[in-house]
Amino acid sequence: MNLLEIKDLTQLFSGICAVSELNLEIGHRQLVGLIGPNGAGKTTVFNLVSGFYKPTRGEIIFEGRNLAGLKPHQVSALGITRTFQNIRLWKEMSVLDNILVAQHFQLGYGLGNLFFRTSRYLERESEMRCQALELLEIFKIREYADETPGNLPYGMQRKVEIVRALSSGPKLLLLDEPAAGLQSADVNELIELIKWIFEQFDISIWMIEHQMKVVMTLCSHISVIDFGRLIAQGTPDEIQNNHEVIKAYLGDDNV
Amino acid sequence: MKRLSVPVLLLVLFAVLMGLAWFEVIDVYLQTILLFMGINVIISSSLNLVNGNMGEFSCGHAGFIAVGAYVSSVLSVALFTKSRVFGAPLLPPEWAAFGFPVILIIGGLAAALTGLLVAIPSFRTRDDYLAIITIAANYIIITTIINIDKIGGARGFMGMRRVIFAMEDFAGIPWMILWVFIFMVLTLVIIRRYMSSTYGKGVEAIRQDEVAAEIMSVNTNRVKLITFMLSSGLAGIAGGLYAHAVGYVNPKSFDLLKSTEALVMVYLGGMGSLTGSILSAVLFTLLLELLRPLQIIKWVAIPLLLIIIMQFRPEGIMGHRELSDIFPKLKKFYKFK
Amino acid sequence: MDTLFQNLLNALQWGSFYSLIALGYTLVYGVLRLINFAHGDIVMVGAYIAFFIASALLGVYGGIPALPGWVVLALTIPITMVLTSVVGVTLERIAYRPLRRKGANRLYVVITALMAGLILENGNLLLLGASRKKFPELIDKVVYQFGPVSVTNLKIGVILTSILSFVILHMIITRTKAGMAMRAISYDKFAVPLMGIPIDQIIVFTFILGSSMAGLAGILFALSYPILDPYMGISIGWKAFIAAVVGGIGDIRGAFAGGFILGITEIMVVAFFPSSYRDLISFTILLLILTVKPTGLFGMPKTTKI
Structure with missing residues (x-):
């Protein structure tokens, strides 16, 4: 049994399709990535998984249990926690x-x-x-x-947020662009940190990231979405050479 | 030292106040002011839970004070005194001395239940909608009271003095000073324990980032509900004390002006600061009394003064801090968090 | 059926006051996210300004020959609107703006507004004394009979004026540059200064619009219920704010509709129940509306971004 199974997940926002018939699986003890161009619907997927949005259609199954109708606080109690693109620590x-x-x-x-x-x-x-x-x-x-987190440097705030998400002993950790806003030295540190967490804790990690260096070094498996649709998945090598992916990122003309 | 300093200080204060009142060193007028101070401390610190710590904007605190005042007054008059409305006392009057705190707590529970009814529609709404719901609730509570003729309607309800007399027949001590002091201390202990627990820190988390709180496993709806009920329940107890201290209640004394006074005390003291709330309640009560001879000028002078204070301290007297944050040496004597 | 029509007309008149006041609330809230609790008292100030201007033009204070009633009315309306907006803008300049500049929590500004309202009420009582003022009758009352339903010219005037002012306001907000800037600020407060829009000027403009509506409401109210007292603005102000929220605060169509809904509800409640039940029933209805439609009638649900 997989840790997380996403079946036909669809999310409409006033008629606009943010996520469309997405099917994904994440196993135990995996470190996987979710990438795609800006506005592809990556964060929406995370918001759906953490229970913040109610899916229009489809199912999210975590350890064999359907998450439909659960509130975010219940989802996190079951063992899915996350970080945010723009750090959301309680600053005071x-x-x-x-x-x-x-x-x-x-x-x-x-x-x-x-x-x-x-x-x-x-x-x-x-x-x-x-x-x-x-x-x-x-x-x-x-x-x-x-x-207070406000007094800490940005990179340290990231780290604290990740520790906060880990503190409740989750089985699945969602990292939403952990490298956003970090300088390159900090990015290397972050890569080491995530690698270390994955080795030390009995956990699966799923991350959204724009910096290819981070995703390609860390993830064993990557899914690519564009306009809410899954367009490719595979190992970092497969993704780097995938025609569809290059088209999604660079546009038709460059292919 | 650390564990005992505050209880000892409170006991000394209590003994001094009781002594002063007992030997009539301070007259009835001064006693009433002291009672109002204590009651206002309960009012401001309880509203501070919702408006300061939780960051919501509740504008109708007086509605909950009214519920507590009426429920406990009706109960105590019906149980312990002979009245025209309720007839002979249902219990021996001398029981009033022990029955009174129970009645106050029942009044508080009634107010907390009203708070529950008010809070539920506010979940589906956001931002300042709680302001509107509480304002409307304040109106609804007052008009409901006005329309219940049995408890006096718009004329008001009286007879609580006789309850105090019944207590004094049992033992001749200044009962109201006793009860106001006990319930004020109890309120402060409850709020302090609540806010220093991990559960209560969830309230602060909601104020700072509600989305993050919900996603990090805080059951935000439940925490908000409980905090709101706690706040309105304590307001109800303050109402019961107020009704018995004055001996007479009138729906008009719980209108939005009273709610405004509560708001002023919270924001004057500083949002989320418990010591700020205590300080501002004491100062505000003093200010109201000192300026009483000015009559109508008072109601121009006080708002003007408050506007000027806010221009100089736009975060209230204490800001979001406690006394022990400003004078760290105090931490030697007591521990806040 | 006839009493229903009669009541409906009364309700429209009563709703007109709420609507005009709610417009002022919603404009300021939309731009500043400030609940301007002094707004009800601005209405009271407007009524008093109208009283003094009308009395002066009628020659009560001497100095000028008495003008005919309709001329007085035609002059009083614009002068009152201008003077009331001066009061509103002054409040913004001396009380609200400095606090905003200091970065105070916006709730402190709300408390300042409450205090400013108290000062206006009690300052008025202090200056003018407790004797109530009687607003002069400026136009002769004409009663039109439509079968069993009777309408006064005043009632028609009030209803038409409020509808007309809403239409004008709507045009200002949707067609003029300043109006579009107002909507832009309510949409995104941080981007607007970047676009070179002078935010303080827009805020002053908002207060001018809102307070002049309050002034207009003050005159119409004084014409309809000619006894003035310093506390007349409190209850109507709180209720108009509730009306604005039920309509969907920040949206002027919502404020306008909300005002009429509250007016109609109140009059209908009084028509069928003892008048002491008015607040109880009408507020319960409004709370039910909010429970069913939490963002108000015209408010758009916002999706929270993460």
Whole structure:
């Protein structure tokens, strides 16, 4: 059984077809890519998978379970988390709190426990805190635990956002253009980071990326969409030489 | 030291206030001002949860205060006093001393339930639509009260003084100072515990980026609902205290002007700052009383003063900070987060 | 059936006031995302300005010979609209703009608007005292009988004026450069300064349009219900804001329609229920409309971008 199966996924926005009859599969322990020209509908696919949009037609099946009708917070509790094109950390909260809030689905205490500060509440709070700090330690950003993300350099904010998405122990991590806005030195660091995450965690990673260097180095399998349609998929080598893909990126005349 | 300093401070303050009132060092007028201060602290800090911490714009806080005021007044008058409307007391009047907090909490629950009804339509709407829904709800609540003749309609409802007398027959202490103080402290403890928990930090996350919050597993609708109900429930308790402190309620005293006062206290103190809310409630109550001799000029002077303050501090007195952020040395004595 | 028609005419007149006021709310909201809670009190100021101008032109204060009523009305309307917009623009300049410049949270501007409203109400009471003013009767009342339904010339005048002003406003917004700039700002606040559109001038223009509509509403209201008092703008202002939201705030067609919907609902409720139920029932209906159509009648659902 595949980790994620997308069947005939279609999304219409007031008549415009953003995603059209998309069929895709992602297995366990895979690092795969989704590319396509601007406006091809890549982020829409991610928004559909994370439950933010309700698909017009089609199914998204995660670990054999249909995600139809689930809200984003339920989807993330099931094990799909993501990052955003333009970093969406909570900017006035400390890095540590950013990680903690992402544990909302596994708080393990109710309001009664909270207001009476029961031992269960205190235990869970300190447990989550310890785990969050440990995670920051693993990624060598513990020193920033009390900083607000606004004070961190852009590349570091990216890293914090990825750590936040990882903190809830997802089985599928969606990275939406992780290299956007990074300088080339930072891009190399990012590639190492993603590679390291993929080795260390029991996880599948699916990324949208415009920088071919990132996708081609990291991904074992790449899907290409244009105008919401899947036009090609295969290994990086196959994609680089695919006629359809070159046409989609460069236009008909250049072929 | 850290754990005990705040409770000790509060106990001392409580003892001093009770003593002053008991030995009549401060007269009834001053006592009333102190009561209003405490009640206003509850009002501003509870509205701050929604408008400051959650970043929504609720404009009809007085509606929930009204629900709490009426529900608890009717209950306490019916249960503990002989009245023309409800006849003989249903319970022995001397039970009032213990029954009163229960009645206040029932009033708070009623207000929280009203909050639930108001919050549900607001999920489907966005931005400032909560403003409109709460304004409309404030109107609806007031007109509903006006149309219930049994509780006095537009004339208002009275008889709560006799409940206080019943408590004083049981023991001759300044009861209202006691209850307002206890419920004010309780409110602050509840809000502080809520906002410093990981659950409550979800509220801050919603204000800063609601989409990210929902996608990072925060059940935003549920958190918003609970926060709104908590806020309106606490407002209901403030209403019950207000009704018994004044001894008389009238639908007019809970109109949008009252809601405006609550808004002013929140934004004067600083959005999301609990200490700011306390400070501004105390200052605002003082200001209202000090300027009372000016009569109508007061209602020009106060808004003018507030406009000028906002020009100089466009983020309120405290901004989005707590007292311990401004004076870090205070952290030695108490821990906020 | 006849009473229904009669009520409908009353409702249209009543709705005209709400519509004109809601237009001002929605214009300012569309451009600034500011709920200008002082707007209802601007209407009150408009009514008082109209009162003083009309009285002066009627020769009450001496100095000039009394002009005939229709001349007074013809002069009072434009002068009041101009003076009321001066009040609105002044408010924007001294209270709202400095706060915007300082980058204050927009809710602080809303609170400032609430405070400005209180100052206008109570300042008026302070200056003019508690005695209510009676607006002079400028035109003779003519009653037209259509079978059992009777209409006064004033009622027709009010309804026609509000429709006409909506049409003119709609043309200004869709046809003129300034109007298009207003719509551009409400569409994308950040791109507009880049396109070389002077944003402050457009904001002033918006306040001129909105406040002159408020002034017009003030005169029409004073003509219809000639007793003026400083707090007359509060309730009608809050309600007009609700009407604007039900119509879909930011869209002038929505504000116009919302005003009439609220007016019709209120009059119809009073026709069938005790008048003390008016707010209860009409607001419940408005909330139901919002629950079914959360963006208001003319509001477009926006898809959130990620």
